[in-house]
Amino acid sequence: MANIIVLVKQVPDTNARIVLSGERVDLSAVKKVMSPYDEFAVETALQHREASGGEVTAITVGAAGADKVLKDAKAIGVDHIVRIDCDDNLDSNALQSMLASVVSSLEADVVYCGKSAADTGAGSTGPGLAERLGWASVSNTISVAFGDQLSVITPSSGGNARVNVPLPAVISCDKGDIKVRKPNVKGIMQAKRAQVDVQSVEVPASTISIVTHSMPPAKPAGKSYEGGAAAAEVAQLLRDEANVI
Amino acid sequence: MTETVVIAEIVKGAVHPTTAELITAANALGSQPVVVVPCADASLADGAAKFTGVAGILAAKSDVFSDYDAAGWAAALDAVTPAGIIITSASPQSKDLAARLAARRGISVVQDVVKIESGNLTSPIYSGKAMQTVSLSGNAVVSVRPNVFDASGNDGSANVSVVDTSGDVATAVQEFMARASNRLDVAEANIIISGGRGMGNPENFSHLEAIADTLGAAVGASRAAVDTWDEIPHSMQVGQTGKTVNPNLYIAVGISGAIQHLAGMRSSKYIVAINKDADAPIFQHADYGIVATWEEALPILQSTLSAMMA
Ligand SMILES: Cc1cc2nc3c(=O)[nH]c(=O)nc-3n(C[C@H](O)[C@H](O)[C@H](O)COP(=O)(O)OP(=O)(O)OC[C@H]3O[C@@H](n4cnc5c(N)ncnc54)[C@H](O)[C@@H]3O)c2cc1C
Numbered sequence: 001m002a003n004i005i006v007l008v009k010q011v012p013d014t015n016a017r018i019v020l021s022g023e024r025v026d027l028s029a030v031k032k033v034m035s036p037y038d039e040f041a042v043e044t045a046l047q048h049r050e051a052s053g054g055e056v057t058a059i060t061v062g063a064a065g066a067d068k069v070l071k072d073a074k075a076i077g078v079d080h081i082v083r084i085d086c087d088d089n090l091d092s093n094a095l096q097s098m099l100a101s102v103v104s105s106l107e108a109d110v111v112y113c114g115k116s117a118a119d120t121g122a123g124s125t126g127p128g129l130a131e132r133l134g135w136a137s138v139s140n141t142i143s144v145a146f147g148d149q150l151s152v153i154t155p156s157s158g159g160n161a162r163v164n165v166p167l168p169a170v171i172s173c174d175k176g177d178i179k180v181r182k183p184n185v186k187g188i189m190q191a192k193r194a195q196v197d198v199q200s201v202e203v204p205a206s207t208i209s210i211v212t213h214s215m216p217p218a219k220p221a222g223k224s225y226e227g228g229a230a231a232a233e234v235a236q237l238l239r240d241e242a243n244v245i
Numbered sequence: 246m247t248e249t250v251v252i253a254e255i256v257k258g259a260v261h262p263t264t265a266e267l268i269t270a271a272n273a274l275g276s277q278p279v280v281v282v283p284c285a286d287a288s289l290a291d292g293a294a295k296f297t298g299v300a301g302i303l304a305a306k307s308d309v310f311s312d313y314d315a316a317g318w319a320a321a322l323d324a325v326t327p328a329g330i331i332i333t334s335a336s337p338q339s340k341d342l343a344a345r346l347a348a349r350r351g352i353s354v355v356q357d358v359v360k361i362e363s364g365n366l367t368s369p370i371y372s373g374k375a376m377q378t379v380s381l382s383g384n385a386v387v388s389v390r391p392n393v394f395d396a397s398g399n400d401g402s403a404n405v406s407v408v409d410t411s412g413d414v415a416t417a418v419q420e421f422m423a424r425a426s427n428r429l430d431v432a433e434a435n436i437i438i439s440g441g442r443g444m445g446n447p448e449n450f451s452h453l454e455a456i457a458d459t460l461g462a463a464v465g466a467s468r469a470a471v472d473t474w475d476e477i478p479h480s481m482q483v484g485q486t487g488k489t490v491n492p493n494l495y496i497a498v499g500i501s502g503a504i505q506h507l508a509g510m511r512s513s514k515y516i517v518a519i520n521k522d523a524d525a526p527i528f529q530h531a532d533y534g535i536v537a538t539w540e541e542a543l544p545i546l547q548s549t550l551s552a553m554m555a
């Protein structure tokens with residue numbers, strides 16, 4: 001029986017247009033979804049439960065609006081849903097401290113999360129949480145096999161490596177070859193009724209503050225050509241103008 | 246003055262040239278960094294002695310550094326790395342290490358930095374659809390995107406000191422599975438040529454492979470290509486749910502330029518697009534856009550490049 005945790009995060013839909021209002025991004029009109037890599041983490045957590053028995057708890061950090069991502073996880077099949085209540089913009093130290101205190105209190109065997117969240121793209125949470133807990137971790141896994149230890153596949157210079165990971169451990173999941181299951185009607189009904197366990201934990205002060213958000217610098221218009229013959233000129237320019245070959 | 250430390254980027258048992266860019270990033274924060282070189286054999290650190298703009302080179306020597314294990318590396322580096330702002334590369338492995346190191350020191354981490362100005366750090370957010378600039382109060386670990394900062398000079402002769410260190414390794418590598426071809430992975434390559442659904446069928450990727458071999462490049466793919474053809478593995482996918490790449494040169498062939506593909510490659514230094522549809526969104530991001538079918542353009546590209554490289 002394994003006590004399995006999966007971390008999920010609500011992010012803007014990857015198709016969404018991001019706009020600024022003043023010096024901050026304005027997400028008020030943007031549809032929010034589960035971060036794509038978290039879907040692989042949820043799937044892996046459910047497969048772990050099927051292999052070894054046990055229960056899966058999905059955790060997110062955020063304000064009440066983030067309950068939706070927990071309900072989505074519940075609809076796919078997790079057993080318990082926990083929101084660590086927090087309104088602020090946290091830096092990695094504050095976020096991981098909160099997660100570490102809740103994960104320790106749940107006495108988990110393993111934590112799965114996405115390799116990075118689609119909003120920050122940072123990928124810090126998995127390894128940072130593992131360090132705080134004193135656990136093993138592997139990031140960017142493309143396959144996980146379950147046993148007393150985990151056997152994971154992760155990219156390594158020149159190919160992939162199969163790595164044995166003792167439990168407890170934190171695994172940050174890349175896409176890999178698994179197909180994620182979709183919620184069914186029963187799951188969606190259960191998710192509607194499910195109660196979110198809201199927890200409050202102490203937050204250390206953040207030492208990283210956002211100064212401004214901005215749009216990416218506009219790229220100067222490039223050169224454009226009609227017809228394949230131009231490939232010869234472009235090749236020359238790559239050498240003589242861009243100096244990249 | 247802010248103290249800075251650079252963790253040298255190690256690829257295939259050697260100090261990677263991107264380390265010189267990390268030194269420039271440290272200089273932009275106002276100081277000459279100590280460059281810490283994780284190594285099993287201290288002679289590896291000699292590869293960093295030529296960089297200019299550094300306070301010194303510290304070879305951190307331990308068997309831990311033979312294979313990558315996040316816990317072991319973080320412990321062994323933490324033990325010998327001086328206090329300060331720690332700078333690593335934003336390669337997948339080093340981002341993992343950066344997060345571990347920061348957590349170990351109870352400080353925060355700022356990943357994927359592409360600009361440093363007046364002590365403030367800027368990184369792409371929302372897959373590059375916006376930028377976020379942050380300020381630090383106190384120390385942090387900072388990962389810096391490759392191919393963004395200029396390299397520091399390499400005619401120096403810094404002093405190398407060696408210190409033994411150790412850490413508990415948590416994981417154990419069972420086996421390495423080398424890629425079938427010895428072509429580079431997209432995550433490692435400085436030049437990438439990628440194909441999309443417009444390639445028509447997976448056999449046509451051989452045209453991309455030929456050019457890749459001429460240039461020493463990696464071959465990438467769009468998700469449509471990966472999802473449509475079994476022969477194109479997910480490890481080649483560039484984008485939101487594939488790999489994020491920052492090569493010097495990215496050549497997109499038969500790829501429309503969907504926002505999720507752009508997410509993975511828009512910060513490439515130079516982008517070439519070959520697409521038969523003049524309205525394809527990829528052209529808005531291309532430094533050199535060729536409106537043509539690949540059937541028409543690739544043979545000419547191949548023969549010109551072969552002649553140039555000969
Ligand atoms: C959550 C999510 C995550 C995603 N993640 C990714 C990701 O990681 N990476 C990714 O790439 N996509 C991703 N996508 C998919 C993305 O939205 C696009 O569907 C995909 O990028 C399209 O691939 P494509 O450009 O190869 O195909 P298409 O959009 O079909 O474009 C094919 C292009 O080829 C051109 N063409 C056709 N024939 C020729 C010819 N003979 N010569 C030259 N040009 C030709 C056409 O003009 C067209 O522009 C994701 C989508 C979602 C919803």
